[in-house]
Amino acid sequence: MDYLSPADFTRKMVDAGETKIFMGTRDVLIRAIMAGAVLAVAVCFAVTAAVQTGIPMVGALIFPVGFAILNLMGFDLVTGVFALVPLALLDRRRGCHFGGLLRNWALVFVGNLIGSVMVAIMIGVTLTHAFSAAPNDVGQAFAHAAEARSVGFKEAGFAGLIEVFVRGMLCNWFVCLGVVGAMLSSSVAGKVIAMWMPIAMFFGLVFEHAVVNMYLFPLGLLMGGNFTVGDWWLWNEIPVVLGNLVGGLLFTGLALYMTHGRTSPTRNPAG
Template sequence: MDYIKPPQLIEDVANTGAYKSTLSIKDLLIKGILSGAFLGFATTLAFTAAIDTKLSIVGAFVFPAGFVFILLLGLELVTGNFAMLPLAKIRGLTSTWNVIYNFFWAFLGNLLGSILYGVLFYIAATKLGHLTDGPMIEKIITVAEGKTLAYKSMGGEGIILSVTKAVLCNWMVTLGAFMAFVSSSTIGKIAAMWLPVFLFFAHGFEHAVVNMFLIPTAMLMGAHISFGDWWLWNQIPVTIGNFIGGFVFTGLALHLVYKKRKKDSISQTASAEGLETRG
């Protein structure tokens, strides 16, 4: 059996979080850049599938491919780290400073990788700027404007909505990151992590790293989005929501559940040994 039971899974995730907090700046940046680019690839794949089939659910089904690359290669995705590293801190395996250190450099790496892929995709999709319309260009612009200008038009309620959708998103994304530890086989890992990520994308929730690619690429393609629109109405509130969703609903929740179960298990073992001794 290659199934890893939840208490051991949480221990493995915490140890991985502690390891991630010790990586060099160079490693964090390179791994972060690759992760940002891979999620960009996954996003354009999903849009291509949705456009070709006229079924958005098909796009959502293929999107997790990029996430699989990131987890199997042990790269740095700041949204996944929002659950893993605080878990390591709670369990005394790393420091608050090391957690913040990882978040900053992983975020920067993800941003650079997302923009890098965005520029390259812009060149390919627009034929060096000569093509200004088409299904993919229209899709990217429409989705990006819906993630910025639509929130802006709602004012304060738009911020609440974007944060809420970000919480829901990273609840599933971090669950996917944790589920990668549920099996010791490659196929088992892929199947387990695929499901939560598919759920998030199918619902159209807000993911900070996906938006690092999507919104600036739409801006290059002519979307009426300013730098302020991108950061004030999406990137900042979505990053905050992603942190809350990952830390509270995955990292902290599973820590509390399986910390208790681990103690109960030790107590039950001790009781059983006591009974055997008395017997």
């Protein structure tokens, strides 16, 4: 059958986490840079569709194309490794240790940031006639969105930090379900369908994704958004990263591993 059982795909999750810990620095960075770049283009694709149609949900429905592409190509988002890599340690795989986990997370984070900012600059060129004219409607949409998701949370103070943290948790719960979705099937069609559903949900509900925001905020600044780099990191990126870590690891990685990777023994019937 095309569909893998929960026990089977949970083993694949642990195997993937182990592989990522031992992956060479060059490969980790290349895959992370390309993941950030592909996701950034997908964000632009989705926002462009939303602006053109005036229906934000259209953007949510087509955004998963980028996530599907980067996963099929074997690229890595830090949001995904947040859930997968710790499982190799929890499963006590030989040679897997906390230092290797932190190394992988750091390299993927840096690579995602490089790829996202690189594409933000290139997309900025296309939205402003190489920065010789004012941003078009799509560019202005990015500026307004970046302001709302940084200064908007700042104006709410501590409550804003709590909100953005929870939005980050909710986001990576479903993003990591998308990562696992790529392991549910042995066919391309099955993988894409399983990835598409949770990713469309997170984007449509405007939850906060660390790598999406690595693209949104640099582009928003280039498009004239009225916020600072400090606003971006303090009132969005840092709490979002922490929320993504907690949500992805707790609600997806650990939840699936603890019930399917370490299944409790079945009670024997009396007699």
